[in-house]
Amino acid sequence: MEEQIIRDTVISILKTGYKINDELSSLFKKFDISLPQFNVLRILRGQKGKPANLSTIQERMVHKMSNTTRLIDKLILKGFVKRNICENNRRKIEIYITNSGLQLLDSIDDLLNSKESFILKKLKLDEKKELIRILSKIQTTQVN
Amino acid sequence: MEEQIIRDTVISILKTGYKINDELSSLFKKFDISLPQFNVLRILRGQKGKPANLSTIQERMVHKMSNTTRLIDKLILKGFVKRNICENNRRKIEIYITNSGLQLLDSIDDLLNSKESFILKKLKLDEKKELIRILSKIQTTQVN
């Protein structure tokens, strides 16, 4: 029945998501960061020197979180990012990645690439594209 | 480049997983349970009266967790399940769903079905099947 297929689809997305989440988390753990923390660092690297403020980071995060402030706090403690108050708008903060943060990402990049390739190794190129196409339909479904 | 597509695929699976996770969580929250708790209740209902022990439940969970004991504790506190020590093997415990738990599931079923349908409403039947097929390839990829 259709209803069963819907349920199976939902469960298979969830399971695969959890699996990938767990595997990447265990990789990042070796570098003493969490997956969301890594995600933030990568967003900041993408800024190419320009700072980002909290709300920008939140928007771009793979998993939107309720508490990005404390996540940044931890990255600051580890020396991977810096935080300043924005001159123009003192409500905002400006967040930068440090050299140490860039070095960390650099040391993770290759490992991550091979991990990701491994996870998807059974998929042909077409299947990856198909996956992206179908999943993006779900992403763009607005829920009330 | 291929590497970029791999990354995009991984991110799109993660994002979709988080999205579905969050939406279902917010539905279950109305009933004062979490998604993993719901999952356990549904596993127990599937036992059709027979008890399940902790390790069985853990194996079947959508998201394997490190701490199923306390998850069950919470369900017991709410009166949705019961726990006994197994007669044959006193290391094991036997977990049952109560009538109250069954009623809860019953009251959730319809809402959940329509939520799931809504989430996947943009997908044709073939696309759902294709999704399941491709994702199962990832599921069966053993990571060292």
Next chain:
DNA sequence: CTACAAAATTTGTATATACAAATATATAAA
């Protein structure tokens, strides 16, 4: 200029989760 609402971030607090170590029981070997 003052009061009020909006925006951006932070903080308090309760709950959830991960991980490792501890406990309890059963099985097997000597």
Next chain:
DNA sequence: TTTATATATTTGTATATACAAATTTTGTAG
């Protein structure tokens, strides 16, 4: 029978996350 090993679950503890309320600063209407 004693000791060791494996199995099943529980507990301690540190960390992570969710959610709501509080704080700080800005913009705007009167």
